[in-house]
Structure formats: structure tokens, C-alpha cells
Amino acid sequence: MAVKRKVGKPATTRSGRAHGDASRERILEAAREIASERGYDGTSIALVSERSGLPASSIYWHFDDKDQLLAAVIERSFNHWLEAMGGRITPRGGETLEQRFVSLLRVTARALTNAPDFLRLGLMLSLERRPEEASARTLFLKVREQTLEQTVASYKSFFAGELDAAGIRKLATLTMAAVDGLFIAREVSGDQRAFEASFELLGAALLGAAERLKSRNARPRRSKS
Amino acid sequence: MAVKRKVGKPATTRSGRAHGDASRERILEAAREIASERGYDGTSIALVSERSGLPASSIYWHFDDKDQLLAAVIERSFNHWLEAMGGRITPRGGETLEQRFVSLLRVTARALTNAPDFLRLGLMLSLERRPEEASARTLFLKVREQTLEQTVASYKSFFAGELDAAGIRKLATLTMAAVDGLFIAREVSGDQRAFEASFELLGAALLGAAERLKSRNARPRRSKS
DNA sequence: TTGTTTCTGTAGTGATCGCTACGGTATGCT
DNA sequence: AGCATACCGTAGCGATCACTACAGAAACAA
Numbered sequence: 298m299a300v301k302r303k304v305g306k307p308a309t310t311r312s313g314r315a316h317g318d319a320s321r322e323r324i325l326e327a328a329r330e331i332a333s334e335r336g337y338d339g340t341s342i343a344l345v346s347e348r349s350g351l352p353a354s355s356i357y358w359h360f361d362d363k364d365q366l367l368a369a370v371i372e373r374s375f376n377h378w379l380e381a382m383g384g385r386i387t388p389r390g391g392e393t394l395e396q397r398f399v400s401l402l403r404v405t406a407r408a409l410t411n412a413p414d415f416l417r418l419g420l421m422l423s424l425e426r427r428p429e430e431a432s433a434r435t436l437f438l439k440v441r442e443q444t445l446e447q448t449v450a451s452y453k454s455f456f457a458g459e460l461d462a463a464g465i466r467k468l469a470t471l472t473m474a475a476v477d478g479l480f481i482a483r484e485v486s487g488d489q490r491a492f493e494a495s496f497e498l499l500g501a502a503l504l505g506a507a508e509r510l511k512s513r514n515a516r517p518r519r520s521k522s
Numbered sequence: 523m524a525v526k527r528k529v530g531k532p533a534t535t536r537s538g539r540a541h542g543d544a545s546r547e548r549i550l551e552a553a554r555e556i557a558s559e560r561g562y563d564g565t566s567i568a569l570v571s572e573r574s575g576l577p578a579s580s581i582y583w584h585f586d587d588k589d590q591l592l593a594a595v596i597e598r599s600f601n602h603w604l605e606a607m608g609g610r611i612t613p614r615g616g617e618t619l620e621q622r623f624v625s626l627l628r629v630t631a632r633a634l635t636n637a638p639d640f641l642r643l644g645l646m647l648s649l650e651r652r653p654e655e656a657s658a659r660t661l662f663l664k665v666r667e668q669t670l671e672q673t674v675a676s677y678k679s680f681f682a683g684e685l686d687a688a689g690i691r692k693l694a695t696l697t698m699a700a701v702d703g704l705f706i707a708r709e710v711s712g713d714q715r716a717f718e719a720s721f722e723l724l725g726a727a728l729l730g731a732a733e734r735l736k737s738r739n740a741r742p743r744r745s746k747s
Numbered sequence: 748t749t750g751t752t753t754c755t756g757t758a759g760t761g762a763t764c765g766c767t768a769c770g771g772t773a774t775g776c777t
Numbered sequence: 778a779g780c781a782t783a784c785c786g787t788a789g790c791g792a793t794c795a796c797t798a799c800a801g802a803a804a805c806a807a
Contacts, residue, residue: 317754335652338563342795352756353796359754363795421649423710424642427560438710470716471700471723474707478699485648485663491695498696498731505730506723542784567765577786578766584784588765 321359323349329370333414336421337367337431367433371422374415375440381408398455399500406496409480410489416480445469456507464510471506475499546584548574554595558639561646562592562656592658596647599640600665606633623680624725631721634705635714641705670694681732689735696731700724 327349332340342363346353360366382404409416419441422434448469456465479499483492552574557565567588571578585591607629634641644666647659673694681690704724708717 320754334650336561336563336646336650338561339650339652341793343793351754354757354798355755357796417649420706421561421646423706424646424649425559425561425564426709427564467719467723470707471704471720471727474703474720475696475700475727476703477706478701478703479696481645481648481702482695482699484651494692495696495699498692498734501734502696502700502727502731505733506727508730509723509726545784566763568763576784579768579787580785582766 320349320351320355324351324356324359324366325370325373328366329374329414329418332367332370333418333421336418337425337433340367364432367431368436371415371418371433371436371440374412374418375437377412378408378415381412383408394455395500395504398504399497401451402496402500403493405476406493409476409483410492413480413484416477417484420477420481445473448472460507460510464507468503468507468510472499472503475502545574545576545580549576549581549584549591550595550598553591554599554639554643557592557595558643558646561643562650562658565592589657592656593661596640596643596658596661596665599637599643600662602637603633603640606637608633619680620725620729623729624722626676627721627725628718630701631718634701634708635717638705638709641702642709645702645706666698670698673697685732685735689732693728693732693735697724697728700727 324345328340328345331344331348340363342353342356345366346356349356356366360369419437422431422437423441425431425434449466452460452465452469456468460468476499479492479495482495483489549570553565553570556569556573565588567578567581570591571581574581581591585594644662647656647662648666650656650659674690677685677690677694681693685693701724704717704720707720708714
């Protein structure tokens with residue numbers, strides 16, 4: 298057990314029997330579908346087996362246990378999410394600041410439409426807090442932290458010289474929170490149009506918040522504390 | 523089965539054996555704790571039985587099945603949430619519009635701190651979408667819809683004459699989404715101070731969004747469509 | 748051919764799942 | 778007292794849970 302692939306690859310691309318990596322993909326895909334519908338506990342090996350067409354023994358050949366399987370699902374979904382974002386977290390060209398800002402949010406909205414499972418499953422895991430932490434949850438929180446840092450970096454160039462580091466972080470946190478909330482609202486209502494419209498409004502809201510942070514910054518009220 | 527209390531109450535307050543309503547409360551309390559930690563599937567009757575100190579048969583005497591139990595938990599948590607809000611969704615006295623607005627948000631933040639289980643469990647249920655809908659989820663979505671309507675009503679007096687009905691609804695939706703997101707962020711990070719500070723910022727953000735909606739309204743651009 | 752590695756199919760393991768049958772006991776009604 | 782109702786305790790139902798033992802099938806290497 299615990300013999301992972303990636304060690305071998307001897308001359309020929311695929312080793313052993315006909316399938317292998319393909320089976321691994323099918324398992325991950327099935328697990329992704331089910332987990333994003335039913336959460337951690339609702340994802341049973343029997344269900345994954347049925348939907349992937351592979352027996353439980355194959356699942357356990359490819360993955361150590363259910364926990365690792367779900368963690369692999371998170372990792373894979375995160376990569377899909379990054380693909381859908383097209384690496385475009387850094388700002389691109391645009392006219393006014395607001396236009397560039399809103400266009401960034403629009404990219405985010407589209408990515409959430411094309412690859413919703415990462416955030417959906419991730420939020421489900423985030424809200425759980427069982428005594429024994431699922432490693433899938435830990436992994437999600439880790440990559441989410443990275444996303445926050447990227448947003449902070451992006452905002453640094455957006456609001457260069459206008460906001461201090463603390464303000465930028467607050468704004469980035471509020472942004473991600475609002476995006477999470479709007480995502481949930483769309484998942485519940487299924488209203489894609491309202492979802493996209495909300496992102497326009499969110500742009501104005503965040504810029505309003507930035508204005509507030511600026512004026513706070515002007516009058517030297519609150520220090521580091 | 524399906525013989526519900528509340529029908530009886532003949533002269534004496536409590537009927538039957540010593541406990542009864544008290545046991546029902548203990549079961550609900552145990553189920554609330556567990557469900558808010560582990561979600562729907564993670565809430566097993568055996569666990570509720572253990573934590574409440576009552577056998578499974580008692581649980582099934584008080585509730586038809588697990589589904590109804592969880593729905594009762596949602597209902598109870600919602601009432602706690604309403605208590606924590608103190609019925610203060612309608613605006614109270616204040617000086618500037620922004621101050622009244624932010625004070626309303628602050629009340630919401632405090633209620634979320636004092637009674638977090640309603641939203642926590644509700645969001646977990648919202649994100650799930652198993653084929654057979656849990657009635658707990660349906661109930662949550664229903665009372666949540668009511669909350670949205672109350673927010674809309676509240677905003678109507680806040681922005682009377684300044685925003686049209688569609689704008690008010692958009693703003694209310696964005697508000698609830700942002701609150702959801704901030705709530706999740708706090709649950710993950712455990713940072714209560716950052717949570718409260720975010721609500722201040724959210725106030726500015728929403729007022730900024732309201733400004734945007736106003737100016738949209740001034741130039742008669744988008745119609746009902 | 749013989750052996751090795753890689754993956755699948757069959758058939759389970761004990762534990763836990765939601766749920767129930769049923770008797771017992773405490774209470775209230777008459 | 779007699780009877781009914783309300784609730785708890787024990788014990789266990791079939792189903793499903795995560796997980797595994799093990800043999801066989803298909804590809805490689807020698």
C-alpha cells in the first residue's frame with residue numbers, strides 16, 4: 298500500500314495494464330461530482346465506485362483512503378479554478394480604475410461559473426468543524442489563503458499609494474467574503490443573470506469601501522494599535 | 523407515531539412522565555450542537571443520543587425521523603437568531619444615515635456572534651444539493667427568504683425616494699451575501715475583531731453601492747427590460 | 748517461458764447507519 | 778382501583794459505511 302505512481306514511468310509512458318492514470322481521473326471526476334453535491338460525509342466510496350464504474354479496490358489502489366481522495370479532489374478542483382481564472386488575478390489594461398476593477402471581478406465571476414466545484418466543496422468543508430480535521434479541509438484553507446495573498450498583491454497595484462497595507466488587506470478580505478456570499482446566493486437561486494449583475498454592484502461597493510479607507514487614512518486616527 | 527404534543531396540555535402544564543418537553547429540548551440542543559459541527563450527514567442519531575443522554579427510541583418518539591429533527595433544529599435556531607436580533611431589523615434612531623445604517627449592521631454582527639448556529643447550519647445545508655431535498659434545507663431557504671424580505675422592507679425606509687424597488691432588492695441581496703461571506707470568514711479564522719471591523723467597512727461599501735444605484739437611476743438608462 | 752508490476756473483480760470484514768418492536772414504568776383521569 | 782397516555786430502556790432489524798484480502802488478468806522485462 299501507499300505505493301504511489303509518479304515513481305515509475307520506465308521508458309514507456311504508461312505502465313502495467315491498459316488503464317491506470319485514466320482510471321485515476323475517472324475516480325477523481327466521479328468523486329468531484331458527488332462531493333460537490335453531498336459534502337464530505339455524503340460522499341461514499343460505494344457511490345464513487347458506481348459512478349466511476351470502477352470497484353472499491355481500484356479506488357483504494359489509487360488513493361490511501363477517503364480523506365486522501367477528497368484532498369486530491371480539492372487539489373484538482375483548485376487547478377481547474379486557476380485555469381478558469383486564466384492567471385488573470387493581476388490587473389490588465391483598462392480605462393478608468395473602476396473599469397479595470399470591475400473587469401477583474403467579472404473574470405472572477407466567469408471563473409466561478411465555469412469551475413464552481415472548488416469553491417462549492419471548499420465552502421462546505423470550511424463550515425464543518427469536526428474534531429478530527431479532514432485533510433481536504435486543511436488543504437482548501439491553505440490554497441484559499443494563497444488566493445487571499447494574490448488578491449492582496451493585486452490590490453496593492455490597484456490602490457498603490459492610496460491605501461496602506463492594513464486597508465488593502467481589509468478590502469481583500471471583504472472582497473473574498475462578498476464573492477463567497479454571492480456564489481452561495483447563485484447556487485441557491487440558480488439565477489445566473491442576477492449573479493453577474495451583483496458583481497457589477499459589488500465593484501461599486503468595494504470602491505466605496507476603498508474611499509472610506511482612504512479618508513480614514515488621511516486623518517491619522519487609528520494607528521497600528 | 524406522528525402523535526405530536528401541543529394538542530394536549532389538559533389543565534396541568536406537563537403531561538405524562540416527569541420529563542417530556544424537557545427531553546425534547548435536550549435532544550434539540552444536542553442535535554443543534556452536532557449538526558452545526560458536522561452537517562447533515564455527519565449528524566448521527568447515535569451521537570445525538572449519546573450527547574443528550576436519551577436513547578434513540580426517545581428521539582424517535584419526539585420526532586418522526588432524522589429529517590424532521592434537523593428541520594426542528596433549524597426552526598429553533600431561527601427563533602434564537604430572531605431573539606438575538608431583538609426584532610431590530612427595522613431602523614432605529616440615529617444621527618446621519620450612515621450611522622443608522624452601520625448601527626443596523628452592528629446589530630446583525632452581534633446577533634451572528636450570539637446565535638451563530640442558524641446561519642452556520644443553514645449555509646451548510648444550502649450548499650448541499652442531493653437529489654432528495656432535506657426538508658431542513660427547504661425550511662432554511664424559506665425563512666431566509668423572509669429575512670431578505672425584511673431587509674428589503676428595512677431598506678425601503680432607509681433609501682426612501684432614492685432607490686427604486688429593483689435597486690433596493692439588489693442592495694439587500696448584496697448585503698446578505700456579504701454578511702454570509704464575512705460570517706464564514708470569521709468561522710474559519712476565528713478572528714472576532716476582524717469580523718466586527720469588517721462590518722464597519724461593509725457599511726461604507728454598501729452605501730457606496732447605493733450611490734451607484736442612485737446615479738444609475740438618475741440617468742434613465744436601463745428600463746425594466 | 749518465467750517472473751514482475753500494475754490494475755481489476757469478487758467477496759467479504761466489523762462497525763455504524765437510520766429506524767423499530769416491544770415491554771416497562773411513571774403519571775393523570777375517572 | 779382500573780385504564781389510558783406518555784415516555785424510557787433494551788435489543789436488534791436490514792442496509793450501508795470505510796476498508797481489505799486475495800486471486801486473476803493484462804501488460805512489460807528477462
